[in-house]
Amino acid sequence: MPPPPAPAPPTVPPAAPGQPVGHLGVQVTTEDVALTPAYWNADSTVTTLRVTVTNTGTAPELVRLGYTLPAGLTDAGTPGCAAAGGGAYRCGEWATAPGARFSSTVQVRVSGTAWRAMPLSGSVEVTATAPGVSGSTADNEGFAVLFPPGPPVPGISLRADEVAFDIGGGPSTLAVRLTNTGAVDAAGRVEVVLPNGVTVPGLPAGCVGVTATRTRCDVGQVPAGRTADLRLPVSATPEAQRMAPLSGAVVGRLDPRSGRARQMQMSFKITAAAAGATPVATPVPTGSQGVLVAAGQGGDDSDGLTSVQRTAITLIAVSGLLVVLALALATTSLRRRMSGSTPDPTPTPTGTE
Known part of the structure; x- marks a missing residue:
């Protein structure tokens, strides 16, 4: 799991006066709980669920992680996480810087009879908040329990x-x-x-x-x-x-x-x-629901265009100007060649009588 929580909950310092606080963004990706043929010879099997969390926003965030396990699966003692009922588990809160990414593992115990209830799937959820930023952002992704x-x-x-x-x-x-x-x-x-x-x-x-x-x-x-x-x-x-x-x-x-x-x-x-x-201008993660930006954090683009859209328009305009300039240079060069004087043909010598 993520690093064990400190004795006191971590805090993120507020932004300095006059400094923009940025916007929230978080993404979670998961791997599967994949069992090997050795599962069939055991009363239960302890395996891992790997989770990766990324702060995709522009503000320091406090991230909380939770996961829900299907019937036949229980937590096998993941540090910093506790049962919340109904197969759900909740973990501590961690401070993350913009762009920070960490991977961790959840210890999972699969009972020897869980295969009778297949197919089995679970989910992982993350939420993020930040001082000075209203609301919160969240992301979740499912994972499959794969039996041989x-x-x-x-x-x-x-x-x-x-x-x-x-x-x-x-x-x-x-x-x-x-x-x-x-x-x-x-x-x-x-x-x-x-x-x-x-x-x-x-x-x-x-x-x-x-x-x-x-x-x-x-x-x-x-x-x-x-x-x-x-x-x-x-x-x-x-x-x-x-x-x-x-x-x-x-x-x-x-x-x-x-x-x-x-x-x-x-x-x-x-x-x-x-x-x-x-089709959207902003890339969306394909492995999960993607980043769910908090309400009111859509930016201040008064023209209704995102930065990606404005950049694309600028590139198109520059490309057009370059094409026009190239055509103009080619036309000027051709005119010079056509208007320049050309030497008269050298007369062919004639024999003397």
Whole structure:
């Protein structure tokens, strides 16, 4: 986690008289809680969630951090953080300078039965305030809890690719591969469980909606040593994309004509480049909701243009002037060549009589 809080809460000195206090801005990015195959051999697993916080404003800020863990996950003793109920944890307050960035880790314990509830996702939230600046600014980002394929079962293999929504936010595709590694043919079935806000807009042949978040697909007979491929269209609401990364789950099942059925499951990651993408002059972070500037901190641009827009207009004007100047020089040079005197042709000598 961030450095342990000092005995007394840190403070940020106010700006000197007559000095602008600046504006607020903060951004948080997260990595996933990714479990290895060793998870299947343990009663519980302690792993880490890496968090990076950046002061994107122009004022010294006081930043608070909190995170919410899904069912089956608990904090494993992260310094400076305490439970706040409902799976939420709150950490201390830290002073950050403009542009400052720090990364830290949250210690997380994943129970040995958490996989039964997959897909699992959590979120991290940060808020920032500053003396002399009204209001506050905040940012949040989700993280996925990724389980490896399992529990390990002989005769079956399962693989699901990451789902990525591009900047336009349109539908994407989930690719699943169910492999029969056994010695006899078996009927294959795949169930896909999606988080809230992520749905299957059109069901392919052989697929049915079991619930609002669960889809079941029969992939037919899977011969021994062969693989069945399933491609499922998925879409996500802007709110779900704003909370990305999220996670979904896939359950694969093989039923041979004789012998016991074989089943395993795994989780997959869902990412989104942006939510409700609209062209803007100011770059917006794509890994999260981005910086939410406090009300009243939009700047004093009386002409309605941002500094980026004004800079772009200036560059365009300068480029235009350079083009005009180049044309003028070329025209002048051409006129000089055309108006200059040219020597008469040398007469050809003629023979004497």
